Structure formats: structure tokens, C-alpha cells
Amino acid sequence: MKKHILSLVVQNNFGVLARISSLFARRGYNIDSISASPTNEPKITKITVVVEADDELIEKVFKQVSKLEEVEQVTQIDERETVCKELALLKVGAEDTAVSAEISGVVLAYDGKILEIQQDAITVELTDIPSNVDAFVKALSKFKILEMCRTGVTAL
Amino acid sequence: MLKTGAEIVVEVLVEEGVDVVFGYPGGTVINIYDALLQNKDRVRHILTAHEQGASHAADGYARATGKTGVVIATSGPGATNIVTGIATAYMDSIPMVAITGNVTTDAIGRDSFQEVYITGVTVPITKHNFLVKKIEDLADTLREAFRIAQSGRPGPVLVDIPKDITVESYEFENKEPVKIQRHVPVKQEDVKHLAELINKSVRPVIYFGGGVISSGASEQLSTLMNTCSIPGCHTLMASGVLSYGDRLNLGMVGMHGHVSSAKAINESDLLIAVGTRFSDRVATNKEKFAPNAIKVQIDIDNAEIDKNVRTNFSIVGDVKDVLEKLMQYVTPSDRKQWLETIDKWREEIDYHPVDDQNSIKPFKLVEAISEMSGEDAIIVTDVGQHQMWTAQYCKRTKPRSFLTSGGLGTMGFSYGASMGAKIAFPDRRVVHITGDGGFHMNMNELCTSVTYGLPIITVIMNNNVLGMVRQWQELFFEKRYAYTTLDRKTDFVKLAEAFGAKGYRANTIAEFKEAFEKALQNDCPSVIECIIDRDEKVLPMIPPGGSFDDMIVD
Numbered sequence: 001m002k003k004h005i006l007s008l009v010v011q012n013n014f015g016v017l018a019r020i021s022s023l024f025a026r027r028g029y030n031i032d033s034i035s036a037s038p039t040n041e042p043k044i045t046k047i048t049v050v051v052e053a054d055d056e057l058i059e060k061v062f063k064q065v066s067k068l069e070e071v072e073q074v075t076q077i078d079e080r081e082t083v084c085k086e087l088a089l090l091k092v093g094a095e096d097t098a099v100s101a102e103i104s105g106v107v108l109a110y111d112g113k114i115l116e117i118q119q120d121a122i123t124v125e126l127t128d129i130p131s132n133v134d135a136f137v138k139a140l141s142k143f144k145i146l147e148m149c150r151t152g153v154t155a156l
Numbered sequence: 157m158l159k160t161g162a163e164i165v166v167e168v169l170v171e172e173g174v175d176v177v178f179g180y181p182g183g184t185v186i187n188i189y190d191a192l193l194q195n196k197d198r199v200r201h202i203l204t205a206h207e208q209g210a211s212h213a214a215d216g217y218a219r220a221t222g223k224t225g226v227v228i229a230t231s232g233p234g235a236t237n238i239v240t241g242i243a244t245a246y247m248d249s250i251p252m253v254a255i256t257g258n259v260t261t262d263a264i265g266r267d268s269f270q271e272v273y274i275t276g277v278t279v280p281i282t283k284h285n286f287l288v289k290k291i292e293d294l295a296d297t298l299r300e301a302f303r304i305a306q307s308g309r310p311g312p313v314l315v316d317i318p319k320d321i322t323v324e325s326y327e328f329e330n331k332e333p334v335k336i337q338r339h340v341p342v343k344q345e346d347v348k349h350l351a352e353l354i355n356k357s358v359r360p361v362i363y364f365g366g367g368v369i370s371s372g373a374s375e376q377l378s379t380l381m382n383t384c385s386i387p388g389c390h391t392l393m394a395s396g397v398l399s400y401g402d403r404l405n406l407g408m409v410g411m412h413g414h415v416s417s418a419k420a421i422n423e424s425d426l427l428i429a430v431g432t433r434f435s436d437r438v439a440t441n442k443e444k445f446a447p448n449a450i451k452v453q454i455d456i457d458n459a460e461i462d463k464n465v466r467t468n469f470s471i472v473g474d475v476k477d478v479l480e481k482l483m484q485y486v487t488p489s490d491r492k493q494w495l496e497t498i499d500k501w502r503e504e505i506d507y508h509p510v511d512d513q514n515s516i517k518p519f520k521l522v523e524a525i526s527e528m529s530g531e532d533a534i535i536v537t538d539v540g541q542h543q544m545w546t547a548q549y550c551k552r553t554k555p556r557s558f559l560t561s562g563g564l565g566t567m568g569f570s571y572g573a574s575m576g577a578k579i580a581f582p583d584r585r586v587v588h589i590t591g592d593g594g595f596h597m598n599m600n601e602l603c604t605s606v607t608y609g610l611p612i613i614t615v616i617m618n619n620n621v622l623g624m625v626r627q628w629q630e631l632f633f634e635k636r637y638a639y640t641t642l643d644r645k646t647d648f649v650k651l652a653e654a655f656g657a658k659g660y661r662a663n664t665i666a667e668f669k670e671a672f673e674k675a676l677q678n679d680c681p682s683v684i685e686c687i688i689d690r691d692e693k694v695l696p697m698i699p700p701g702g703s704f705d706d707m708i709v710d
Contacts, residue, residue, distance in 0.1 A: 069283070
């Protein structure tokens with residue numbers, strides 16, 4: 001199943017995020033990630049949802065979300081055509097300098113950042129389009145990932 | 157003019173043309189009730205026995221009239237008691253505004269006495285809901301609730317009002333209600349394309365649902381069908397849209413629909429779904445539904461298109477508008493051969509129940525009710541076997557004259573709904589058909605119909621079992637009747653009398669007719685208990701997940 005990114009322009013009302021996530025739960029759609037943030041318009045919130053779905057399902061999700069009273073606009077986003085980023089933080093185990101060097105190589109290759117070097121671990125960051133973040137995580141998973149979190153996608 | 161929040165609630169109700177509300181008072185709506193009392197000449201309030209009854213009454217009122225039904229309940233248990241009523245209205249796309257009180261704004265979130273997060277509870281079963289946080293927003297929020305409930309595909313909207321907001325005062329100015337926009341722009345080429353499909357089709361079938369009633373499109377549907385000789389079958393929700401006895405009316409389709417209408421859909425080369433959603437009680441097997449047809453769907457709700465069954469072509473729009481526009485492009489045709497083939501199926505393959513002089517046969521009972529109460533009567537059912545028997549044999553000829561909980565299948569729906577219908581149409585006969593299971597769920601409302609002098613006739617098909625589940629147990633669980641045999645000793649005649657209604661018992665059709673004749677003359681509610689054999693089944697039946705080929709007829 002493919003990952004789809006939906007960008008929702010919604011009214012900044014009390015409980016709007018709960019209403020949207022409730023719709024996903026109610027209809028049995030899987031949310032891969034969801035992020036919500038204020039915009040330059042105080043009455044508007046932008047929500048970006050990543051959904052794993054086939055083409056038929058994403059069409060249903062799109063229509064159901066569009067129906068919500070507080071949803072003003074729904075756009076399906078292509079990460080390569082829109083300004084669209086996700087941030088990932090990973091703490092990777094590095095028991096010796098050879099491993100550290102290898103990890104640093106990966107981070108460099110993906111244009112990531114090293115945030116902290118501890119005795120036996122390195123904390124790194126990557127902010128990029130979601131598929132590159134996926135690839136970055138995959139590349140690092142041959143090491144021992146001690147902790148990881150991702151913000152979910154945000155898009156303009 | 158300066159008005160309290162409670163007064164504003166009443167003013168907006170009047171603005172919206174609401175002349176009756178159903179509800180139950182309580183601590184957080186006490187100010188709203190005070191305002192209702194002050195305005196009792198403008199808005200009538202019907203006090204039910206239970207908030208659930210009030211919610212179904214508002215729903216029944218809406219189903220019978222097409223207007224928005226209004227229910228009022230207090231916070232906490234009052235609000236949760238209307239949840240089933242809201243869900244029932246939601247599943248059948250019935251316009252309803254539910255007004256709930258809540259604890260004062262500073263008490264919200266503290267698990268205060270009778271506090272429930274009802275807007276959270278009702279998110280998945282309302283079109284939308286609101287928590288009013290400032291009195292400045294109250295009037296417009298209520299207006300918005302009425303607009304949302306009626307626009308596009310109708311549905312329930314809940315407005316939760318904390319008590320302090322009903323006490324505060326704010327400047328109120330009357331506004332004209334917004335004109336409800338049902339009209340959705342439709343592309344002319346789409347209408348033309350559909351007309352071409354119709355003109356080319358040799359074996360078309362129209363399959364229509366509750367959307368035709370919401371849209372008020374019975375006439376337009378009938379015109380199209382008659383001009384092009386297209387036979388049509390209906391869902392449970394669309395009973396009464398086409399006149400019973402019309403040659404083109406194939407009757408109900410689905411799990412307990414006619415064999416001939418299932419066959420017609422099976423053999424059709426063009427299936428036009430009008431205001432309906434291919435529910436699992438109609439398209440019992442999604443893959444095998446209308447396997448030989450080009451499938452077309454017309455619906456006002458874009459999210460219904462291709463939701464359950466993938467169609468080949470669709471038009472999002474108001475059914476009435478689309479059907480009207482279609483007329484200029486379709487070619488009149490007699491489709492003689494197709495109609496004759498269907499006539500033949502009706503004779504040869506349809507299920508015809510057999511009468512028995514020794515007992516009351518459900519089909520005979522429903523036919524007798526239908527005949528004796530007349531075409532103008534509104535028939536309301538509960539949920540279960542009696543509901544299907546009624547749908548099969550009640551011979552309705554007008555839309556909004558058969559009220560039933562279709563989508564949610566809510567047992568306990570019918571008495572409240574009957575009261576709503578009777579309040580809406582005091583001069584029309586309202587017959588409430590129920591089972592002994594369903595009646596036990598809402599017979600408390602007998603007190604309401606007695607109090608308000610609503611001469612509703614209740615017919616209980618008493619088989620002393622939960623018949624529909626029992627039927628499934630017989631067919632699919634090797635007759636293991638798990639908890640469906642009701643060993644109850646309720647004396648329905650005495651029960652009716654205890655409430656102040658009249659009660660009758662019938663063991664034969666003759667006895668029933670005699671009792672019904674008396675009930676028709678009563679100016680109080682009547683209850684007629686009819687003894688039915690517990691092994692009576694609803695037939696025909698397509699088992700869940702099955703298709704036309706799996707139909708059970710005996």
C-alpha cells in the first residue's frame with residue numbers, strides 16, 4: 001500500500017483535530033502520521049495527514065474528510081511537487097569509533113545533522129521529504145537505533 | 157433586544173419555523189424550560205417518558221413532515237439517552253437538531269454532577285456538533301445547526317449549551333432563516349451521457365432509496381420510469397415512493413425483497429441507483445450485485461459514490477434536479493419485452509405466502525391493517541420480523557407514510573416515532589406495528605400518548621420470541637435458540653389499561669379485525685396484541701454475504 005499525504009485546511013475550532021482523527025478511526029483508515037499547526041490566518045489550522053491506502057481507499061478518505069463541516073479544503077500532495085518536510089530524530093548506538101564514523105557517513109550522505117555525540121551513542125536529525133526520511137531511517141537501521149521519533153509531515 | 161440565552165434558544169426555534177419540540181427537563185436546561193413555558197403559545201413542548209422516546213419522536217416528526225425535528229435534553233444522562241435517537245437519525249439521513257444543556261462553563265472538565273462530554277460522544281453520529289462557549293455565538297450557532305441539518309444530505313446536528321450561557325443576556329435580533337440549498341450544480345454532459353445509457357439500454361432497472369424522499373422527487377422518478385418504461389425497485393427506506401400496484405414498481409429489493417426484483421437486478425444491463433447507498437442489506441454480496449449491468453449512481457453526497465459498490469458512472473447532485481434534467485434527453489420507449497419478462501418472473505418465481513385459517517399469518521395481518529387504516533395512514537414499525545413483514549405487505553402509496561429505522565435498525569424506535577408522526581399529523585391515522593421484543597423496549601411512552609391524547613393504534617405481533625434473531629439461529633445455528641425465547645408473562649391488555657389506553661387481544665384475523673375496528677373509533681391510544689406462531693419466518697431471504705443465487709424461499 002502506498003503512502004498518501006493529505007493537506008487539510010480546517011477551521012481553527014475547539015476539538016477539530018479530534019473530529020478528524022475520529023473520522024479516520026470510525027471508518028477504519030490508518031493514520032501513518034498527523035500534524036497540526038496554526039497558520040498566518042488565526043482562524044485557520046493546517047493539518048497534514050499521511051495515510052497508507054490503495055487508490056480506491058484514498059479516494060474514499062478524501063471524500064469523507066471533505067464532508068466535514070470544519071474542513072475548508074483538502075489537497076492530496078505529491079512530496080516532490082510541494083514544499084513538504086518531515087523531521088526525524090534518532091539516537092543510534094555507537095560503541096566504537098569505527099561505528100561512529102560509519103554513522104556520520106550516512107548522516108552526511110543524507111544531508112542530516114549530528115546533534116549530540118555521547119560516549120556510546122550519536123543523536124542525529126534529518127529534515128527532508130518523507131520518502132528521504134524513510135530511506136534515512138532504513139539506512140540507519142543496520143545500526144542499533146536506541147530511540148526514534150518523527151514529527152509527521154508538514155506542507156505548505 | 158436584550159434576551160437571555162434561554163430566550164434566544166426559543167427565539168431561534170421560532171425563527172426556524174419550529175412549532176413543536178420533544179424533550180425532558182433537567183438541571184442544566186431549567187432556564188430553557190422556563191423560557192419554553194413563557195412561550196408555550198409559540199412553541200409546543202411534548203414531554204416524553206424518557207429522553208430516548210423524545211429523540212425518536214423528533215425523528216418520527218421529521219420523517220413524516222420533511223421538516224427538522226427538535227429534541228431537548230439535559231446534560232449527562234439526559235444527553236446520553238438521546239444518543240441512540242441521534243444515531244438512528246444519522247444512519248437514515250433525517251434532519252434533526254438536538255439541544256442539550258451542559259454544566260456551567262467553569263464546571264466543564266471537572267467531572268461535575270451530570271457532566272458528559274456529549275459533543276465528543278456524538279462526533280461520529282452527527283453531521284456536525286457544537287459546544288457554545290460564548291453567548292455571543294448562541295443564536296448564530298443554532299441557526300447554523302438548522303442549516304447543516306437540512307442542507308445537502310440531511311442529518312442530525314447537536315448543540316450543547318452550558319447552563320450559564322442560558323442565564324446570561326445578550327442583544328438578539330431576528331434574522332430570516334437561510335434558504336436551504338439542496339441544489340448542486342450538475343454538468344449537462346453528464347446528464348446527457350446518462351440519458352444515452354438509458355436510451356441504449358434494453359434491460360434497465362432503477363434501484364432507489366431514501367434520497368428520493370429527502371429530495372421530494374417521487375413525481376420526477378415516476379415520470380422518468382413511465383416515459384422510458386424502466387422498472388424500479390426500492391430499498392426499505394423508500395417504501396411508498398411509488399404507488400403499490402404500479403406495474404413498474406418491482407417492490408422491495410434486498411435481503412427480504414422480492415425474488416423478481418433481485419432477478420431483475422441480476423439480469424439488468426443498466427442499473428441506475430438513485431439516492432441510495434448499496435447497503436449490505438441490499439447489495440448483500442458487493443461483487444455479485446448486478447453483475448451484468450453498467451452501474452450508475454446519482455446521489456447528493458459525493459462520499460456515497462463508489463463507497464460500497466464500484467459504479468461505472470455517477471452524478472453528484474440533488475436527485476430531483478438530476479431526474480428533471482434527464483427528461484429532456486431521454487427517448488420514450490415501451491420496453492415491452494423486458495417488462496413482460498419481469499411480469500413472468502413475478503408470477504413464476506416470486507414468493508407467495510399461504511394463508512392458514514387457524515392462526516394469524518403475518519402477511520394477512522399486515523394486509524388487514526393496510527386495508528382498514530387506508531392509504532392516508534402513516535405506518536410506523538419497530539425492528540425485526542414484523543418490520544420486514546410490514547415492509548413487504550403494507551401497500552403504501554405515498555412517500556413519508558412508512559416510517560422505520562432502516563440503517564441503524566433501532567429496536568425501541570417505533571413508539572416515539574409514532575408519537576412524532578401523530579403530533580405532526582393529528583388528522584391522519586397512525587398505526588404502530590411492533591413486536592413483543594421491540595415493544596418492551598419503548599412501551600413506557602404509552603404514558604405520553606395517553607397524556608397528550610394521541611390515538612395511536614399499536615399492533616403487537618407477539619410470537620413470544622425475538623423472531624429475527626431466532627430465524628437466523630434456525631437457519632445458521634442449527635436451531636440453537638440462544639436467549640431469544642422470551643418467557644415473559646406481560647399482559648398487554650392490562651398493561652394498556654394501566655397506562656390509560658385501551659387493550660385488545662386477538663388469536664384470529666377475525667378477532668383482530670374486530671379489535672382494530674374498535675381501535676379506529678377510540679380517541680385514546682389502543683394496543684392490540686396479536687398472537688403469532690414463533691416459527692413464522694420472513695421470506696424470501698438472501699443470507700448475509702449471499703447473492704441472488706442463494707435466495708431462500710421456503
